[in-house]
Amino acid sequence: MTPSEGARAGTGRELEMLDSLLALGGLVLLRDSVEWEGRSLLKALVKKSALCGEQVHILGCEVSEEEFREGFDSDINNRLVYHDFFRDPLNWSKTEEAFPGGPLGALRAMCKRTDPAPVTIALDSLSWLLLRLPCTTLCQALHAVSHQDSCPGDSSPVGKVSVLGLLHEELHGPGPVGVLSSLAQTEVTLGGTMGHASAHILCRRPRQRPTDQTQWFSILPDFSLDLQQGPSVESQPYSDPHIPLVDPTTHLTFNLHLSKKEREARDSLTLPFQFSSEKQQALLRPRPDQATSHIFYEPDAYDDLDQEDPDDDLDI
Amino acid sequence: MAAVATCDSVAGSTGSAVATASKRNVTSFQKRGPRASGTNDSGPRLVSIAGTRPSVRNGQLLVSTGLPALDQLLGGGLAVGTVLLIEEDKYNIYSPLLFKYFLAEGIVNGHTLLVASAKEDPANILQELPAPLLDDKCKKEFDEDVYNHKTPESNIKMKIAWRYQLLPKMEQIGPVSSSRFGHYYDASKRMPQELIEASNWHGFFLPEKISSTLKVEPCSLTPGYTKLLQFIQNIIYEEGFDGSNPQKKQRNILRIGIQNLGSPLWGDDICCAENGGNSHSLTKFLYVLRGLLRTSLSACIITMPTHLIQNKAIIARVTNLSDIVVGLESFIGSERETNPLYKDYHGLIHIRQIPRLNNLICDESDVKDLAFKLKRKLFTIERLHLPPDLSDTVSRSSKMDLAESAKRLGPGCGMMAGGKKHLDF
Numbered sequence: 001m002t003p004s005e006g007a008r009a010g011t012g013r014e015l016e017m018l019d020s021l022l023a024l025g026g027l028v029l030l031r032d033s034v035e036w037e038g039r040s041l042l043k044a045l046v047k048k049s050a051l052c053g054e055q056v057h058i059l060g061c062e063v064s065e066e067e068f069r070e071g072f073d074s075d076i077n078n079r080l081v082y083h084d085f086f087r088d089p090l091n092w093s094k095t096e097e098a099f100p101g102g103p104l105g106a107l108r109a110m111c112k113r114t115d116p117a118p119v120t121i122a123l124d125s126l127s128w129l130l131l132r133l134p135c136t137t138l139c140q141a142l143h144a145v146s147h148q149d150s151c152p153g154d155s156s157p158v159g160k161v162s163v164l165g166l167l168h169e170e171l172h173g174p175g176p177v178g179v180l181s182s183l184a185q186t187e188v189t190l191g192g193t194m195g196h197a198s199a200h201i202l203c204r205r206p207r208q209r210p211t212d213q214t215q216w217f218s219i220l221p222d223f224s225l226d227l228q229q230g231p232s233v234e235s236q237p238y239s240d241p242h243i244p245l246v247d248p249t250t251h252l253t254f255n256l257h258l259s260k261k262e263r264e265a266r267d268s269l270t271l272p273f274q275f276s277s278e279k280q281q282a283l284l285r286p287r288p289d290q291a292t293s294h295i296f297y298e299p300d301a302y303d304d305l306d307q308e309d310p311d312d313d314l315d316i
Numbered sequence: 317m318a319a320v321a322t323c324d325s326v327a328g329s330t331g332s333a334v335a336t337a338s339k340r341n342v343t344s345f346q347k348r349g350p351r352a353s354g355t356n357d358s359g360p361r362l363v364s365i366a367g368t369r370p371s372v373r374n375g376q377l378l379v380s381t382g383l384p385a386l387d388q389l390l391g392g393g394l395a396v397g398t399v400l401l402i403e404e405d406k407y408n409i410y411s412p413l414l415f416k417y418f419l420a421e422g423i424v425n426g427h428t429l430l431v432a433s434a435k436e437d438p439a440n441i442l443q444e445l446p447a448p449l450l451d452d453k454c455k456k457e458f459d460e461d462v463y464n465h466k467t468p469e470s471n472i473k474m475k476i477a478w479r480y481q482l483l484p485k486m487e488q489i490g491p492v493s494s495s496r497f498g499h500y501y502d503a504s505k506r507m508p509q510e511l512i513e514a515s516n517w518h519g520f521f522l523p524e525k526i527s528s529t530l531k532v533e534p535c536s537l538t539p540g541y542t543k544l545l546q547f548i549q550n551i552i553y554e555e556g557f558d559g560s561n562p563q564k565k566q567r568n569i570l571r572i573g574i575q576n577l578g579s580p581l582w583g584d585d586i587c588c589a590e591n592g593g594n595s596h597s598l599t600k601f602l603y604v605l606r607g608l609l610r611t612s613l614s615a616c617i618i619t620m621p622t623h624l625i626q627n628k629a630i631i632a633r634v635t636n637l638s639d640i641v642v643g644l645e646s647f648i649g650s651e652r653e654t655n656p657l658y659k660d661y662h663g664l665i666h667i668r669q670i671p672r673l674n675n676l677i678c679d680e681s682d683v684k685d686l687a688f689k690l691k692r693k694l695f696t697i698e699r700l701h702l703p704p705d706l707s708d709t710v711s712r713s714s715k716m717d718l719a720e721s722a723k724r725l726g727p728g729c730g731m732m733a734g735g736k737k738h739l740d741f
Contacts, residue, residue, distance in 0.1 A: 134585070135580055135585055135588035135589070136580040136581075136585050136588065139579075139580040139581060140434075140523070140580070140581055140583070143435070143581055144523060173589075173590075174626070175587060175588045175589055175590065175624070175626045176588050176589075178587070178623075178624050179579070179580050179587050179588055179624055182408070182579075182621065182624060183581075204407060207409065207412070207444075208409070209407075209409065209648055210407050210648065210649070212649075
C-alpha cells in the first residue's frame with residue numbers, strides 16, 4: 001500500500017480537519033503563540049498536501065532546512081520544493097541557487113505560473129516576512145498569489161492555490177493581524193487548556209456567512225493529526241443557587257391569566273373605535289325609521305344661549 | 317440690424333462671413349427658437365436625465381442608491397456630485413451588496429458606470445449584480461416574502477383603532493407606484509447578460525494598472541490613488557460629464573463605485589500601522605475626488621473597511637470629507653447574535669452623516685435605530701422595535717441583558733426593555 005493510499009484509508013474524522021483547511025484554497029492563516037506553537041500543524045498540512053499529490057513549495061525563512069525536513073519520510077522530502085532563505089537571507093554569498101528578489105521575488109514568481117495542477121505554498125513564517133517587508137506590499141503579493149484561480153472564463157485554468165502562512169500573533173500589533181485575517185479565507189487560531197491543544201477554525205467563504213468551529217487535536221510524531229474530544233468543561237451555572245427563584249404570580253389578589261372562555265370573549269368584543277364593515281354600512285346608509293341623531297340639551301343656570309349678547313338685552 | 321451689417325463688412329465679403337454671422341446668434345434681440353443650431357441649448361429648460369429627480373426640499377438633483385428604503389432615509393436619494401461612504405461590516409458580507417445595488421441601479425437607468433477595485437476584477441463584480449424586479453412581478457414577490465415571514469406565534473393580531481389604519485407603516489416599504497426612480501432587485505438572481513453588455517462601463521483593476529516596483533515619495537498620494545484619480549478625470553473629461561465637451565447626445569450621469577478603499581491592497585497602510593508613512597494619502601484622495609465630483613454630473617459610492625483603520629482620527633477626517641456616511645454593523649460573531657432582542661435582524665445600520673447641500677438644515681429622519689435584514693431575495697431596512705416595558709417583577713437576568721443592549725439605542729425606542737412572561741389582562 002502506497003503511503004498516499006494509507007493516508008486516505010485513515011479514519012474519516014482524522015483527515016476531515018486537514019481536508020477542510022486545504023479544500024477552500026486561498027490564504028490559510030495559522031495564528032500561534034508561544035504557548036501553543038503552530039509549526040507542527042503547518043508541517044502536518046504540508047505532509048497532507050504532499051501525500052495528495054499536489055506540488056508543495058516551502059519558503060523557509062525562520063528555521064533551517066534540516067530542522068524543517070525533520071520528521072518527514074524520504075518520499076515526502078523528495079516531493080517538497082524548498083526555497084531556503086534562512087541560511088543567507090540577504091544573498092551575500094551570491095550563489096545561483098538563491099532566488100532573485102528574496103522571498104518576495106519568489107512569491108511574485110509563483111503568481112506567474114500557468115500550471116493547471118493544484119499547488120500549496122507554505123510560508124514559514126509570515127511573521128518573518130511581515131517584519132521585513134512593508135505590510136502593504138506583502139498583502140498585495142499574497143492576494144495576487146492566492147487569487148490566481150478565481151477568474152472565471154479564463155482561457156487557461158490555473159489550479160487551486162493554497163497559501164499556508166504561519167503568523168506569530170504576539171509579535172505584531174492589531175493592525176497587521178487584522179488586515180491579514182481579513183484577507184485570509186481560513187483562519188486557524190491555536191489555543192488550548194491544560195495540555196490539550198485546540199484549533200479555532202474560521203472559514204470565510206465569499207459572499208456567505210463565516211463558519212467557525214473549535215477542534216481539539218494533537219499531532220503525532222510523524223505529523224499526522226489525531227482528533228480528540230475536548231476536556232470536560234464544568235458548566236458554570238448561570239443562576240446563583242443562593243437566591244431561590246420565586247414566582248411572583250403565586251399570591252396575587254387579582255387574576256393575571258385568562259381562561260379559554262375569557263379569551264374568546266375578549267376576542268369577540270368589538271372595540272368602540274374599531275372600524276368594521278358593519279359600522280361602515282351603518283354610517284353610509286342611515287335607516288329611514290331611525291331618525292337623525294338627537295341632542296338632548298338641558299341648559300344649566302350659568303349657560304349662555306347667546307354668547308354675543310352678554311347682557312341679554314338685545315331685542316332680536 | 318445695423319450690428320449685423322457691420323459684422324458682415326468687418327468679417328469680409330466671402331461666403332464664410334455670412335455663415336459665421338448666422339452661426340453666432342449675434343444679437344440678443346433674436347428669439348431662441350426650439351431648434352438651436354448645433355450647440356446644446358442649456359437655457360431655461362430643465363435638464364431631465366433618466367433616473368434622476370429633483371429633491372422636494374431644495375430642488376437638488378438626486379439619484380437613487382438602488383435601495384428605496386435607504387433613499388427614504390437619506391432624504392430622497394443621493395445628490396448628484398456627492399460621495400456615499402459605506403463603512404464595511406466586519407466580515408464584508410453586506411457592504412458589497414449595497415455596492416452592487418448602486419451599480420445595478422445605474423445599469424437599469426442607463427447611466428455610465430466606473431467600477432474601481434483592488435481586490436476583484438470589475439468584470440466579475442458586474443457579473444454578480446442582482447436582477448431587477450419588474451413592476452408586475454414586484455407585488456407578487458413582496459406578498460410571498462410577507463407570508464413567509466409570518467411566524468406561528470403572531471396569530472395575536474392587534475386590533476387597531478380605525479383612525480390609525482390609514483397611517484403609513486414604517487416596516488414594509490412596498491414597491492412605489494412610479495418606477496422611474498428607485499427599483500427593486502432580487503438578490504438571489506443575477507442580472508441578465510444582455511443588460512450588462514448593453515451598458516457603458518469602465519473598469520479599474522489596480523493590479524493591472526500599476527507595476528509593483530514604483531517608489532513612493534513621502535507626503536504624496538499613493539501611486540494607486542494617483543492612477544485612479546487620473547482614470548476618473550480622463551473618463552469625466554472624455555465623455556463630457558463636466559460639460560467640457562458639448563455632448564451631442566442626451567446628458568447622462570456617471571456612477572463611480574470604489575471598493576475597499578483604504579485597504580492595503582490599494583497600497584495604503586492606514587490599516588496596518590497607526591502612524592504610517594503616508595497617512596494623509598487617503599484624505600487627500602477624498603478631497604481631490606470630491607472636487608472632481610462637484611464639477612461633474614456624477615455620484616460616487618465608496619466602501620471602506622473602517623474597522624481595520626488603526627488611527628481613529630483618520631476615520632473622523634474621512635467622515636468629514638464625505639457627504640453621506642452609512643455604517644453597517646453585522647451581528648455575526650458578536651455577542652448580539654444570541655440576544656433575543658436582535659433575533660429577527662442581521663445587523664444594525666447607522667446613518668452617521670447627511671450633508672447640508674445649499675441648505676442650512678439637512679433632511680434627517682427621526683428614526684435613529686435601524687436594523688437591516690437580508691431575506692432570501694430582498695435587503696430590507698426596518699426600524700428596530702423593542703417589546704414594551706410591561707412590569708418590574710420579572711426575573712432580573714433577562715431584564716439586565718436587554719437593558720444592556722437597549723442602552724445603546726436611542727430614546728425613541730422606549731426606555732426600558734420588556735420581560736419574558738406574557739401578562740394578559
